[in-house]
Amino acid sequence: MKKDEKKLKKANSSFREKEYRSYGNGYFGTFGGIYVPETLVSALKELEKNYFKYKKDKKFKEELSFYLKNYVGRPTPLYYAERLSKRLGGARIYLKREDLCHLGAHKINNTVGQVLLARKMGKKFIIAETGAGQHGVATAAAAALFNMNCKVFMGSKDIKRQSSNVYRMKLMGAEVIEVSSGSKTLKDAVNEAIRYWVSRVDDTYYVLGSVVGPHPYPTMVRDFQVIIGKETKKQIMDIEGRLPDYIVACVGGGSNSIGIFYPFLKNADFVKLIGVEAGGKGIKSKKHGATLGYGDKGIFQGAFSYVLQDDYGQIEEAYSIAAGLDYPGVGPEHAYLKEKGIVKYEYVLDSEALEAFKTLSICEGIIPAYETSHALAYVEKLAPSLGKDKVIIVNLSGRGDKDIGNK
Amino acid sequence: MYDSKGSPIDRVFKKLRKNNQKAFIPFITCGFPSLDGFFSLFETLDKNGADIIEVGIPFSDPLADGPVIQTTSKIALENGINTDIVFNSIIEIRKSSNTPIAIMTYFNTIYHYGTGRFLKKAKEAGVNGLIVPDLPLEEFTSYRSYFNRVNIDNIMFASLTSSKERLSAIAAQGRGFVYCVSLKGVTGIRNSINPEVIDFLKNLKGITTLPLALGFGISNREQINQIKSYCDGIIVGSKILTLILEADSFKQGIKEVENFTSSVSDILKVYKIPG
Numbered sequence: 001m002k003k004d005e006k007k008l009k010k011a012n013s014s015f016r017e018k019e020y021r022s023y024g025n026g027y028f029g030t031f032g033g034i035y036v037p038e039t040l041v042s043a044l045k046e047l048e049k050n051y052f053k054y055k056k057d058k059k060f061k062e063e064l065s066f067y068l069k070n071y072v073g074r075p076t077p078l079y080y081a082e083r084l085s086k087r088l089g090g091a092r093i094y095l096k097r098e099d100l101c102h103l104g105a106h107k108i109n110n111t112v113g114q115v116l117l118a119r120k121m122g123k124k125f126i127i128a129e130t131g132a133g134q135h136g137v138a139t140a141a142a143a144a145l146f147n148m149n150c151k152v153f154m155g156s157k158d159i160k161r162q163s164s165n166v167y168r169m170k171l172m173g174a175e176v177i178e179v180s181s182g183s184k185t186l187k188d189a190v191n192e193a194i195r196y197w198v199s200r201v202d203d204t205y206y207v208l209g210s211v212v213g214p215h216p217y218p219t220m221v222r223d224f225q226v227i228i229g230k231e232t233k234k235q236i237m238d239i240e241g242r243l244p245d246y247i248v249a250c251v252g253g254g255s256n257s258i259g260i261f262y263p264f265l266k267n268a269d270f271v272k273l274i275g276v277e278a279g280g281k282g283i284k285s286k287k288h289g290a291t292l293g294y295g296d297k298g299i300f301q302g303a304f305s306y307v308l309q310d311d312y313g314q315i316e317e318a319y320s321i322a323a324g325l326d327y328p329g330v331g332p333e334h335a336y337l338k339e340k341g342i343v344k345y346e347y348v349l350d351s352e353a354l355e356a357f358k359t360l361s362i363c364e365g366i367i368p369a370y371e372t373s374h375a376l377a378y379v380e381k382l383a384p385s386l387g388k389d390k391v392i393i394v395n396l397s398g399r400g401d402k403d404i405g406n407k
Numbered sequence: 408m409y410d411s412k413g414s415p416i417d418r419v420f421k422k423l424r425k426n427n428q429k430a431f432i433p434f435i436t437c438g439f440p441s442l443d444g445f446f447s448l449f450e451t452l453d454k455n456g457a458d459i460i461e462v463g464i465p466f467s468d469p470l471a472d473g474p475v476i477q478t479t480s481k482i483a484l485e486n487g488i489n490t491d492i493v494f495n496s497i498i499e500i501r502k503s504s505n506t507p508i509a510i511m512t513y514f515n516t517i518y519h520y521g522t523g524r525f526l527k528k529a530k531e532a533g534v535n536g537l538i539v540p541d542l543p544l545e546e547f548t549s550y551r552s553y554f555n556r557v558n559i560d561n562i563m564f565a566s567l568t569s570s571k572e573r574l575s576a577i578a579a580q581g582r583g584f585v586y587c588v589s590l591k592g593v594t595g596i597r598n599s600i601n602p603e604v605i606d607f608l609k610n611l612k613g614i615t616t617l618p619l620a621l622g623f624g625i626s627n628r629e630q631i632n633q634i635k636s637y638c639d640g641i642i643v644g645s646k647i648l649t650l651i652l653e654a655d656s657f658k659q660g661i662k663e664v665e666n667f668t669s670s671v672s673d674i675l676k677v678y679k680i681p682g
């Protein structure tokens with residue numbers, strides 16, 4: 001224990017942390033920024049100002065903790081998946097149970113924070129985009145909780161494949177607006193939400209669902225999701241008396257992964273951080289969502305990051321069986337972490353994710369989301385190669401009820 | 408960097424101002440409805456009173472655009488249009504027209520091509536201005552040096568939501584003219600003018616000597632009559648593209664564009680003693 005603390009301390013003052021301090025103004029190295037139409041700039045500045053004000057506000061923090069505890073159900077357990085670990089025959093695997101959050105995914109951590117902020121800012125209307133529908137559901141719930149009017153933009157392809165979430169959003173009083181432009185998925189839902197926002201900037205608050213988009217969203221959404229990592233760090237120290245060897249999370253826009261990684265970035269010399277992207281039908285097939293792995297640097301939906309694009313910078317459609325990973329962009333902080341080599345980004349195929357979906361269900365009686373199943377599939381490959389003294393933590397970002405009966 | 412006469416875009420406004428006339432600045436998407444169709448459309452506008460022509464390089468995810476320009480961009484991309492084809496088309500146009508051309512596109516198109524390379528090629532092709540709706544002041548700063556190397560006007564946006572300090576900075580950084588956004592929203596056809604626009608333009612006049620061109624949502628003579636005395640030019644995009652989209656035939660569409668263009672330029676070119 002003592003030794004570990006020393007190690008921790010040493011790591012905390014390591015070179016990487018200094019490097020990391022270049023942060024905070026909306027840029028992660030050269031990534032990030034506010035590549036948006038002029039009409040939105042003032043709204044983003046207003047949001048930035050208010051966010052940084054309330055972030056330090058004692059009353060706001062108390063209110064947020066109250067709702068995270070009593071409404072969301074935090075802290076979520078860190079659960080030792082004994083049967084899964086035995087079956088894979090290697091490292092000890094822990095699951096950070098974000099699937100046990102209210103409504104079944106990590107998304108609610110962010111929406112409660114943002115809708116609370118929207119209320120403080122005196123905004124009357126809430127809008128959001130959604131892919132898998134988990135963010136839409138979480139926004140609809142927070143809007144109901146704080147009695148605000150809510151519209152959710154959702155691609156028509158996603159409306160079909162995540163129909164149970166459409167039902168849930170409507171039940172909670174949200175209006176679901178079908179987006180049938182472009183790929184009819186998350187990317188186009190974001191476009192439409194932004195276009196709508198440009199026309200109602202004065203009284204409307206846009207709740208972005210991941211660490212993407214223009215500043216301050218990548219920073220703010222990360223901050224609201226960091227609770228995952230903070231709890232995890234404390235829990236693993238309590239249980240194992242040391243930090244894990246690996247942390248694995250799936251990456252769509254990148255919110256659940258940055259949420260769990262962030263408090264460990266300064267330990268990244270010995271805690272290996274692995275983000276798992278959607279390999280879809282294979283990289284060669286071009287039907288995938290592995291933006292960090294196989295995209296290029298570029299400007300997309302308000303930020304400079306990595307993006308799937310063609311030779312002339314036209315955005316390409318992503319593909320994944322998991323609607324929440326079916327996105328050609330990724331958060332700018334991940335682009336930075338990739339470039340610095342602090343986090344490693346891998347991918348798994350649809351078919352591997354589907355296998356992992358079944359394996360966890362059978363072994364542990366936990367049905368994971370298709371998105372989460374990507375992180376699990378990677379762990380199935382990783383764990384057997386490691387000894388029993390090694391510890392892997394997987395961010396179990398959501399439960400899979402929404403995916404049942406959808407292929 | 409420019410000679411005393413200014414850039415070709417500057418000269419257009421200088422000449423018009425002398426006669427108390429206003430610029431007509433249409434927008435069309437390169438490659439819509441086809442590459443040949445684009446050339447005919449350009450020629451029609453050029454011959455019927457356009458002072459500056461905005462040419463769009465289509466982008467897959469045009470955030471600042473409404474349904475019409477989304478549609479024309481999609482059609483152009485389906486027609487196989489890319490950045491090189493746009494430059495080549497402008498080279499072709501330059502064989503017979505000197506009307507200033509401003510390219511409008513989203514920043515990823517430029518960044519991916521290589522910002523320096525893009526500007527150099529644009530200059531060589533005969534482009535005079537560049538309009539990038541998702542490159543606000545904050546981000547433009549990092550790329551300013553590229554613009555300074557070529558004589559291409561960096562045309563910046565001013566919005567109803569821009570603060571006074573921002574408007575001053577936009578005026579200081581921008582060249583050619585200030586693209587004044589007439590509404591809070593995306594491009595597309597609207598029937599009236601937001602009454603806030605008049606004060607906004609008056610305010611801007613006090614801040615900058617750059618010409619003010621008003622765009623987004625402008626589609627009829629009534630709107631133009633209402634605001635023309637407060638600005639130096641009018642930008643019309645979606646309306647013109649809609650005339651083509653909705654026409655029974657391309658020929659018919661061109662006829663409609665011709666009528667619309669000449670009727671609009673008539674209003675803008677009427678010499679009227681102010682007051």
Ligand SMILES: Cc1ncc(COP(=O)(O)O)c(C=O)c1O
Pocket residue numbers: 105106131132133134135209210211250251252253254255256257323324325369371372397398399
């Ligand atoms: C359960 C779950 N996990 C992960 C994601 C991917 O998003 P992110 O990368 O922002 O965590 C989603 C998105 O909808 C989701 O619903």
